[in-house]
Amino acid sequence: MRNNATTEPAWLRWALITLALGFLALNLLLPLLAVFGEALRKGITAYVAGIREPDAIAALRLTLTVAAIAVPLNIIIGLAASWAIAKFDFRWKSVLITLIDLPFSVSPVVAGLIYVLLFGLQGWFGPWLRAHDVQVIFAVPGLVLATVFVTFPFVARELIPLMEEQGRDEEEAALSLGASGLSTFWHVTLPNVRWGLMYGVLLCNARAMGEFGAVSVVSGHIRGKTNTLPLHIEILYNEYNFVAAFAVASILAGLALVTLVAKSLLEWRFAGQLAGRGH
Amino acid sequence: MRNIVSAHIIARRVALAMVASLALPGAAPAATVSLLNVSYDPTRELYKDINTAFARQWKAKTGDDVVINQSHGGSGKQARSVIDGLQADVVTLALAYDIDAIAEKAQLLPTTWQARMPENSTPYYSTIVFLVRKGNPKAIRDWDDLVKPGVQVITPNPKTSGGARWNFLAAWGYAQKKYGSPKAAQDFVTKLYKNVPVLDSGARGSTTTFAERGLGDVLLAWENEATLANKELGAGKFEVVVPSVSIRAEPPVAVIDKVVDKRGTRKVAEAYLNYLYTPEAQEIIARDGYRPVNKAVAAKYAGNFPNVSLFTIDHNFGGWKKTQTLFFNDGGLFDQIFDAAKR
Known part of the structure; x- marks a missing residue:
């Protein structure tokens, strides 16, 4: 009985599905449940106390602040870069694409150290910054810079294949009908890529809030001042404050889940438009 | 009409008062x-x-x-x-x-x-003591028990951790006093590091490795860290063992x-x-x-604080600068010991 080359025997299909689901349950679902389990181990009162602690609130505020600066910055720069790459021809284009990929290939710790080398007291701009009373690393600007660096590729990488696939025909039509460059971008290019952009923004945001390595290097770990949520979790854990550590971790997991749900909604609702993403 | 106006004025006054109260900490003498x-x-x-x-x-x-x-x-x-x-x-x-x-x-x-x-x-100041599991199953009483085969010792990496450097020097100081020569001390410490399965980067990391992950038979720790771990991580699960000689960690x-x-x-x-x-x-x-x-x-x-004979870094090792160069800089004695211990 050979009916279809794509149909495998039932047992094999079930084995594969069980394997995949089992793997997901073990590696994704179980740790997630463990986070919430540990957080609630000593009851809801201890959980709430862990979250309402001033340092935890400061860390949450800082994480949201950093994401609120880093994500819009990356939207603007990502849009500009992908627009330039997909719609124009120029020399060094491949160099630019490689540069955009750089943060993916560089370890986050190295990304953090780059900023210490540039803006640290012993670094290139350190003495000048000190003389002018500007604090970059071990303060919010450093955290933002490090986050922008590691999250930079998400928007651009999402948009470049999409824009390239859509080609330049529509833009050329708009231009030939007398539209200005800016209004062509605003009324033609941007609406075409809006769902891809959203998708990139969500990924960018998730990483911005969860980043550990790069921000750890430039943070200085000042309690209530320069600790983002992931750094604060590490500190609480090291202080044997396991309930509070997991309570704060559950907040971070919650933020990530919101992002994931939003992403799934986008995928489900706009599967057609997103299909053109090219990867 | 007048009511509306006065209500408006009141609202403004309230707003002003709120602004003033916000600004107050800066304006007040404190x-x-x-x-x-x-x-x-x-x-x-x-x-x-x-x-x-x-x-x-x-x-x-x-x-x-x-x-x-x-x-x-x-x-x-x-x-x-x-x-x-x-x-x-x-x-x-x-x-x-x-x-x-x-x-x-x-x-x-x-x-x-x-x-x-x-x-x-x-x-x-503080000193370096041992934290062992309840009942002290490996019968660890003093430094000599740490180099016995089959005993796992948890201590952090002296390259990154201050506490680990004190641990290292405490062991060295003990061996030199007991066995006489620097060569004998080096052999003793090499044997000790042969028993170390993992080097964490900080004292707190090592405590977590020992207490939470359950690795090792004995943790070399700051006295205060051992006391705290004993208190925070469940009294009765561990015991503090004070060796005969240790270092005065300053x-x-x-x-x-x-x-x-x-x-x-x-x-x-x-x-x-x-x-x-x-x-x-x-x-x-x-x-x-x-x-x-x-x-x-x-x-x-x-x-x-149990009575323990403490030696100092200045007296036994000639101060930190000398110690750092001799033991912990790249290519120093710790690197040699660690290489030998891995073999």
């Missing part, structure tokens, strides 16, 4: 100063207590509020951050060499800093001149460090498991 204390790993709990007490005392004395921010990590890493521009008003690190590094590499304070405060700028403190002069915080920063020597602070220090330098307080809490 100012708020902030300090940053950059410290090493195990002192989180200690300085949490000290900071509260100091703020209360400072408020009573000057009327000003003082907020002391804390940063903790491996001592060497913390020194590196200050060198790179972390705005520490004061540093309270695990060993003098790390503050020497700040003075030498970044010139943020004079190299003679250690002579500026009493007791070599060391308001409390974690010093210093004001970072370049930072306090720039920020205008010298007065309060110096008061903060001087406060550590007061009987009030010495009591907090003793209660948190560190040995106080104040004689009266030390006598009062003598029961908390």
Whole structure:
């Protein structure tokens, strides 16, 4: 009985599905449940106390602040870069694409150290910054810079294949009908890529809030001042404050889940438009 | 119509009052100063207590509020951050060499800093003890038991951790005293590191490895860290074993001149460090498991701290600078020992 080359025997299909689901349950679902389990181990009162602690609130505020600066910055720069790459021809284009990929290939710790080398007291701009009373690393600007660096590729990488696939025909039509460059971008290019952009923004945001390595290097770990949520979790854990550590971790997991749900909604609702993403 | 207008006026007055009350802390005579204390790993709990007490005392004395921010990590890493521009008003690190590094590499304070405060700028000291599992199943009593085959020893990496350097030197000092020669000490310590399955980067990491992950038979730890782990991680699960001889581990403190002069915080920063020597602070220090330098307080809490013969880094090793170069710099004795131990 050979009916279809794509149909495998039932047992094999079930084995594969069980394997995949089992793997997901073990590696994704179980740790997630463990986070919430540990957080609630000593009851809801201890959980709430862990979250309402001033340092935890400061860390949450800082994480949201950093994401609120880093994500819009990356939207603007990502849009500009992908627009330039997909719609124009120029020399060094491949160099630019490689540069955009750089943060993916560089370890986050190295990304953090780059900023210490540039803006640290012993670094290139350190003495000048000190003389002018500007604090970059071990303060919010450093955290933002490090986050922008590691999250930079998400928007651009999402948009470049999409824009390239859509080609330049529509833009050329708009231009030939007398539209200005800016209004062509605003009324033609941007609406075409809006769902891809959203998708990139969500990924960018998730990483911005969860980043550990790069921000750890430039943070200085000042309690209530320069600790983002992931750094604060590490500190609480090291202080044997396991309930509070997991309570704060559950907040971070919650933020990530919101992002994931939003992403799934986008995928489900706009599967057609997103299909053109090219990867 | 008049009602609406007056309601409007009232609303504006309320808004103004709210703005005024927000602005008040700056306008009132009581100012708020902030300090940053950059410290090493195990002192989180200690300085949490000290900071509260100091703020209360400072408020009573000057009327000003003082907020002391804390940063903790491996001592060497913390020194590196200050060198790179972390705005520490004061540093309270695990060993003098790390503050020497700040003075030498970044010139943020004079190299003679250690002579500026009493007791070599060391308001409390500690020593290295063993934490073993309940009932002491491997019967670990002294340093010699650590080099026996089949005993797993947990200690952090001396390259990054101040506590680990004290651990290393405590073992070395014991062996040299007992077996006579530096060669014998090196053999002893090599055997000890053969029994170390994992080197964490900081003291707190090692404690977690031993207590939470259940690795190893014995943890080499600061006395205060062992006491705290015993208390926080379930009393009755561990036992503290005090060896016959150990090292006097001296974690010093210093004001970072370049930072306090720039920020205008010298007065309060110096008061903060001087406060550590007061009987009030010495009591907090003793209660948190560190040995106080104040004689009266030390006598009062003598029961908390077992008698152990302590040797010093200055007497046995000729000071930190010499020790660092000989043992812990690249290619130094620790590297040789670690290479030999891995074989």
